[in-house]
Amino acid sequence: xxxxxxxxxxxxxKSWVESANDETTDFPLQNLPFGVFHTDDEEExxxxxxxxxxxxxxxxxxxxxxxxxxxxxxxxxxIDEDLDAPALSILLMSGRERWGGIRDRVRELLTHGNDExxxxxxxxxxxxxxxxxxxxxxxxxxxDYTDFYASVHHATNVGSMFRxxxxxxxxxxxxxxxxxxxxxxxxxxxxxxxxxCGQTRPDENAPxxxxxxxxxxxxxxxxxMMGPANERGSRLPIExxxxxxxxxxxxxxxxxxxxxKWEYQPLGPFLAKSFATTVSPWVVPIEALAPFRTPxxxxxxxxxxxxxxxxSKHNRESGGIDITLEVLIASKQMRDKGIxxxxxxxxxxxxxxxxxxxxxxxHASNGCNMEAGDLIASGTVSGPEKESRGCLLEMTWDxxxxxxxxxxxxxxxxxxxxxxxxxxxxxxxxxxxxxRRIGFGVCDGVILPART
Amino acid sequence: xxxxxxxxxxxxxKSWVESANDETTDFPLQNLPFGVFHTDDEEExxxxxxxxxxxxxxxxxxxxxxxxxxxxxxxxxxIDEDLDAPALSILLMSGRERWGGIRDRVRELLTHGNDExxxxxxxxxxxxxxxxxxxxxxxxxxxDYTDFYASVHHATNVGSMFRxxxxxxxxxxxxxxxxxxxxxxxxxxxxxxxxxCGQTRPDENAPxxxxxxxxxxxxxxxxxMMGPANERGSRLPIExxxxxxxxxxxxxxxxxxxxxKWEYQPLGPFLAKSFATTVSPWVVPIEALAPFRTPxxxxxxxxxxxxxxxxSKHNRESGGIDITLEVLIASKQMRDKGIxxxxxxxxxxxxxxxxxxxxxxxHASNGCNMEAGDLIASGTVSGPEKESRGCLLEMTWDxxxxxxxxxxxxxxxxxxxxxxxxxxxxxxxxxxxxxRRIGFGVCDGVILPART
Numbered sequence: 001x002x003x004x005x006x007x008x009x010x011x012x013x014k015s016w017v018e019s020a021n022d023e024t025t026d027f028p029l030q031n032l033p034f035g036v037f038h039t040d041d042e043e044e045x046x047x048x049x050x051x052x053x054x055x056x057x058x059x060x061x062x063x064x065x066x067x068x069x070x071x072x073x074x075x076x077x078x079i080d081e082d083l084d085a086p087a088l089s090i091l092l093m094s095g096r097e098r099w100g101g102i103r104d105r106v107r108e109l110l111t112h113g114n115d116e117x118x119x120x121x122x123x124x125x126x127x128x129x130x131x132x133x134x135x136x137x138x139x140x141x142x143x144d145y146t147d148f149y150a151s152v153h154h155a156t157n158v159g160s161m162f163r164x165x166x167x168x169x170x171x172x173x174x175x176x177x178x179x180x181x182x183x184x185x186x187x188x189x190x191x192x193x194x195x196x197c198g199q200t201r202p203d204e205n206a207p208x209x210x211x212x213x214x215x216x217x218x219x220x221x222x223x224x225m226m227g228p229a230n231e232r233g234s235r236l237p238i239e240x241x242x243x244x245x246x247x248x249x250x251x252x253x254x255x256x257x258x259x260x261k262w263e264y265q266p267l268g269p270f271l272a273k274s275f276a277t278t279v280s281p282w283v284v285p286i287e288a289l290a291p292f293r294t295p296x297x298x299x300x301x302x303x304x305x306x307x308x309x310x311x312s313k314h315n316r317e318s319g320g321i322d323i324t325l326e327v328l329i330a331s332k333q334m335r336d337k338g339i340x341x342x343x344x345x346x347x348x349x350x351x352x353x354x355x356x357x358x359x360x361x362x363h364a365s366n367g368c369n370m371e372a373g374d375l376i377a378s379g380t381v382s383g384p385e386k387e388s389r390g391c392l393l394e395m396t397w398d399x400x401x402x403x404x405x406x407x408x409x410x411x412x413x414x415x416x417x418x419x420x421x422x423x424x425x426x427x428x429x430x431x432x433x434x435x436r437r438i439g440f441g442v443c444d445g446v447i448l449p450a451r452t
Numbered sequence: 453x454x455x456x457x458x459x460x461x462x463x464x465x466k467s468w469v470e471s472a473n474d475e476t477t478d479f480p481l482q483n484l485p486f487g488v489f490h491t492d493d494e495e496e497x498x499x500x501x502x503x504x505x506x507x508x509x510x511x512x513x514x515x516x517x518x519x520x521x522x523x524x525x526x527x528x529x530x531i532d533e534d535l536d537a538p539a540l541s542i543l544l545m546s547g548r549e550r551w552g553g554i555r556d557r558v559r560e561l562l563t564h565g566n567d568e569x570x571x572x573x574x575x576x577x578x579x580x581x582x583x584x585x586x587x588x589x590x591x592x593x594x595x596d597y598t599d600f601y602a603s604v605h606h607a608t609n610v611g612s613m614f615r616x617x618x619x620x621x622x623x624x625x626x627x628x629x630x631x632x633x634x635x636x637x638x639x640x641x642x643x644x645x646x647x648x649c650g651q652t653r654p655d656e657n658a659p660x661x662x663x664x665x666x667x668x669x670x671x672x673x674x675x676x677m678m679g680p681a682n683e684r685g686s687r688l689p690i691e692x693x694x695x696x697x698x699x700x701x702x703x704x705x706x707x708x709x710x711x712x713k714w715e716y717q718p719l720g721p722f723l724a725k726s727f728a729t730t731v732s733p734w735v736v737p738i739e740a741l742a743p744f745r746t747p748x749x750x751x752x753x754x755x756x757x758x759x760x761x762x763x764s765k766h767n768r769e770s771g772g773i774d775i776t777l778e779v780l781i782a783s784k785q786m787r788d789k790g791i792x793x794x795x796x797x798x799x800x801x802x803x804x805x806x807x808x809x810x811x812x813x814x815h816a817s818n819g820c821n822m823e824a825g826d827l828i829a830s831g832t833v834s835g836p837e838k839e840s841r842g843c844l845l846e847m848t849w850d851x852x853x854x855x856x857x858x859x860x861x862x863x864x865x866x867x868x869x870x871x872x873x874x875x876x877x878x879x880x881x882x883x884x885x886x887x888r889r890i891g892f893g894v895c896d897g898v899i900l901p902a903r904t
Contacts, residue, residue, distance in 0.1 A: 143595075144636050149719060162718070169717050174660050175651055179719035180632035180726070184596050184821050185684055194685040196818035199627055199759065208626050210761050210817070232637055232728065233646040233903065259818070265621050266614070267601060267631040268720025271818040274632070276684065307651065309662050365662070366648035366711070366723040367903075369636050451685065451819075 003242065003290045008104075011436045014112040017128065019054030026282075026429060026439020027052040029110060032103050033247065033282035033440075034088055037134040047086030047137045050129075051106055052282050052441070057134045058106060062127035066120070068109060072101040087141030088283065089373030092227050092246050099227075099246065103285060136281030138188045139249065140225055140373045145186060145277070146363060147221070147253060147377045148178040152297075152353035154382035157394045162261065164400055173303050176310070176354040176362045178379075181253075182274035186375070189281050189443045195420060195450040196275035198259035208262060212450035215257035216418040219380040220327050220390035220426055222349050223251040224356045225283050229370035236364035238312045241357040244370060248289060248321070250280035250426045250443040251377045257393055257417065279375070280426070280443035288438050292430040294320035294350045296358075309365060310358045319355030322348055323440070325381055325428045327390070332421035333411045341425050342410055345395060347388025349381055349428075392417050420449040455694065455742045460556075463888045466564040469580065471506030478734075478881060478891020479504040481562060484555050485699065485734035485892075486540055489586040499538030499589045502581075503558055504734050504893070509586045510558060514579035518572070520561060524553040539593030540735065541825030544679050544698050551679075551698065555737060588733030590640045591701065592677055592825045597638060597729070598815060599673070599705060599829045600630040604749075604805035606834035609846045614713065616852055625755050628762070628806040628814045630831075633705070634726035638827070641733050641895045647872060647902040648727040650711035660714060664902035667709035668870040671832040672779050672842035672878055674801050675703040676808045677735050681822035688816035690764045693809040696822065700741060700773070702732035702878045702895040703829045709845055709869065731827070732878070732895035740890050744882040745770035746802045748810075761817060762810045771807030774800055775892070777833055777880050779842070784873035785863045793877050794862055797847060799840025801833055801880075844869050872901040 007013075008030065014021050015029040027033065037057055038046040051058040061083045063069065069079045082091040082098065091099055109116055117124055149155055152172070159167030171177065187193075195216055201208035229244035230236045236244055253273060260272030296319035299305065312319075325348065328341035354362075356376070364370050380390040389395045396416045398405040406414035418424065424447075428440035459465075460482065466473050467481040479485065489509055490498040503510040513535045515521065521531045534543040534550065543551055561568055569576055601607055604624065611619030623629065639645075647668055653660040681696035682688045688696055705725060712724030748771035751757065764771075777800065780793035806814075808828070816822050832842040841847045848868045850857040858866035870876065876899075880892035 144634060159718070171653075171660075171714055171717065174653075175715055177715070177719055177722075179722055180634055182596060182632055182820060183635070184823050184826070187684070194819050197687075198818045199814075201623075201626075207756060208623075208759070210759050232639070235649075235903075256818070262623055263627055263629070264718065264720075265623065266611075266716070266720070267629055268716075268718070270629075270631055271815070271820065274820040275818040304659060307660070307662050362651075363723070366650045366708070366727040367646050368634060368723065368726040371636050374636070451687075 003287045005290045008107065009291050009435060011434060015053065015110045016112050017054045017056055017110055019056065022054065025054050026441050027054055028436040029053065029107060030436045031284060031288050031438045032106060033284040034099065035139050035281045035283065036087060036137040039129060040133050040135055044137065045086065049083045049085065049088065049091060052131070053110055055131050057129045057131050059127045059129055060102065062123065066123050069102060069105055072105065086137060087373065088139050088225070089141045092372035095228055136188055138186050138279050139281060139283050140375055142183045142186055142375045143371050143373055145181040145183045145375045146178050147181040147379060148176055148354065148359050149379040150176055150352045150354040150359060151379060151382045153351065153384055154380040154390060154394065157382060157389065157397065160400060161397060174307065176359045178359065178363065179268045181277065185274055186277050186279055189278055191278060191445060192448050193254055193276045193445045194448045196256050197450055198256055198271050199262060200258040201262045202258065213256035213259055216447065217255045217257050217392045218327065218418065218424045219253040219255050220325055221251040221253050221380060222323060222378045223249045223279060224376045225249060226370055226372060226374040226376065228372050230364045232369035233367040235367065236361050236370065238310060238315055238357050238361040241360040242286065244360060245286045245356060247283035247285045249283045250428050250440050252278040252424065252426055252443050252445060253377060254278070255391065278443055278445045280441055282441045284438060284440055289321055289430060291432055291435040292322045293318035294322045296320050296355050297351065297353050306358065310361060315355055315357050319357050320350045320352065322350040323428050323430055324348055328425040328427065329409065329415065330423040331409055331411060331413055331419065333413060334409060335423070337411065339410050341423065344407060345387055345389055347381060347383035347390065351383040352378060352381065418447050420447050422447050455739045457742045460559065461743050461887060463886060467505065467562045468564050469506045469508055469562055471508065474506065477506050478893050479506055480888040481505065481559060482888045483736060483740050483890045484558060485736040486551070487591050487733045487735065488539055488589040491581060492585050492587055496589065497538065501535045501537065501540065501543060504583070505562055507583050509581045509583050511579045511581055512554065514575065518575050521554060521557055524557065538589060539825065540591050540677070541593045544824035547680055588640055590638050590731050591733060591735050592827055594635045594638055594827045595823050595825055597633040597635040597827045598630050599633040599831060600628055600806065600811050601831040602628055602804045602806040602811060603831055603834045605803065605836055606832040606842060606846065609834060609841065609849065612852060613849060626759065628811045630811065630815065631720045633729065637726055638729050638731055641730055643730060643897060644900050645706055645728045645897045646900045648708050649902055650708055650723050651714060652710040653714045654710065665708035665711055668899065669707045669709050669844045670779065670870065670876045671705040671707050672777055673703040673705050673829045673832060674775060675701045675731060676828045677701060678822055678824055678826040678828065680824050682816045684821035685819040687819065688813050688822065690762060690767055690809050690813040693812040694738065696812060697738045697808060699735035699737045701735045702880050702892050704730040704876060704878055704895050704897060705829060706730070707843070730895055730897045732893055734893045736890060736892055741773055741882060743884055743887045744774045746772035746774045748772050748807050749803065749805050758810065762813060767807055767809050771809050772802045772804065774802040775880050775882055776800055780877040780879065781861065781867065782875040783861055783863060783865050783871065785865060786861060787875070789863065791862050793875065796859060797839055797841055799833060799835035799842065803835040804830060804833065870899050872899050874899050
């Protein structure tokens, strides 16, 4: 199954929710991403499934209780149980027919001219909440979180710093390299990020020390949330890998570079990453991205072609996604002075060496069972140009042997790595002539000082 | 809180369940480990919490419903909800007072001379099930699974093979090295293990290939299941780390060595491990192991002492545990001929370079939140002698540059790595003069041929 362009992508489709028709919104009727929310006056335990439309959150449980989804319901697997949950996982387990059906029905209800809800003043008030009054949670209850390393630009840059003689290891162009991440410390956008303490060895001739991380970084990544995938012992052929994708979100894989450098051999990054990973609140269904699919990375001459199990015509032709990705930073001084966050980098997800289909197929190629709600992140998205590097480690790197070149903020402050109270904002969106803009909202976090 | 020897360890404590008084049982009244089970005629969804005593499984939910735990109950957090669950996690979230109280009460009920259940024929039949009629499940619903690398003997042996020039990396003696494992593919003892397929590069001058793993191995490990631990952003000081331990079990971290060798740089093992990890069914409460505590590994002269955050008097004096660990193998030919499984290795957990308290403290030292139900494995337990090496990679290694030396089975068959239909059985037990033997049961798996 390949997600094709159809009438749901028609740019002329308008909603009676006026803010959804604004050209600049992330959330037109063509998007309808899922998330988990509660209102400001509720508790975290009241989290339930919502959908974004313009500047509103659709409370799907309210619509459900009003009978909006009766035609999709099923006694053995009631829709309200899928929606009255503090995570998308239960809905995701129910499969694409269920979540796709809900999305189609909401699109129908919200389309300009549909008057099913027109007279229902009370229901409208309860079911179409102002986004600013809603608090968004981590969208999944993520069973397993995997982080890949799929940008060859990132791998080459970082490899040049950590292993100057040997930047890109021999397996890189054959294997979508990845590792297991920590699921417990996935946090919602807006969560404060405590600067971690950890063991580092700043002086190779002295013992290591334990203390606050000095080289704190963000990593701009794209995440893929899974629907039902494969049983343990079976695989996920590349032709069918996209069937297992529910949707796409943004991920900030905060990284303590000094801890990472000291700890990562031979078993990979561990505490340098596991203190927190921020996930954007809205998961954009993969179907909504059909107009923005691009060919997979075209390998330069001399690079090997992927082995058969990682190769398909569809993947070559449209395995990529052109998502524009932007990182912005605001220091405390900037916020205090009312200066808007400043762009640090901008690039596109289309430059990744490996596609999500390849990552998923490889992940399941040993019979590892992938489950609904799993989060698969791409690894840092860095493009070929300097301005599209997805972390400060790369952004302030000026070449082998040279001192780091800090970035300048509008206040005159400089940053080589993150300082306390810095805010990092990731944004992502898809644009293409003839289609509505599809946005991912923001993935946001502020650094708190280390606990001493 | 340090788990002290008290009257619950008195070897003279007998049960009216006669099989519990057998000197050879793993499960005397002094043990009382928790597990998740259903009877043979029930479904997996009927899993609930049980306790092992001699050759019986105590159905704790039955006892609960008969009122046995009324004095421990709490309207806001009912015991039956902790027990009527297909995983220990909910009970573990309730904390030590809850699970310790249940264990104390069961000990009281089952002690020789206690006649509270004497007249209750029907209840006894329902609540004391023959172990052979019970099917054991993965004990936790493990949120995160972490695998350490805490045996210096293992790290040195493996390092010598993978990096002959550089076997033990400079961080090893400073950091309890670990990595995140895959939680979804944790399986119960007795589950069949499908030989994985994967990418390997047997010939460095030719492209890699995708196909069945040729170097399949077991890894003998000890697991630690967590109770409530630390909030995100806070730590777990070493003096309090053992408070966060619920209990100890056995783990077989099946490993595809050819896949591991090709994939593991720079981010660590991934698909070489994530196809399956077997967990023993019974989690032995840490309190039951008090008589078997040993000093932490005494570092030879020249080794650095642990940094302060990884050091405490209690840990130095009794951070270790003397668990005898044994690996047995039975080939299909052996089973067909009625030949008993043969011992491949035997050693003790007391030789580990890092203790569980150090592993947990390090894990949380960056503010990573550890959660009830998390599983922390030790890494392969190899001791100083050749017969105590915990995997075939080490066991059949005859030194640098030499050809592998296969082990011989009683049938005349030989094994360098595992063959299809081989059964691997891990066993563990604690023994000490003046105390009852405390056993861990078995952690068992049979290899199935790869799917082609």
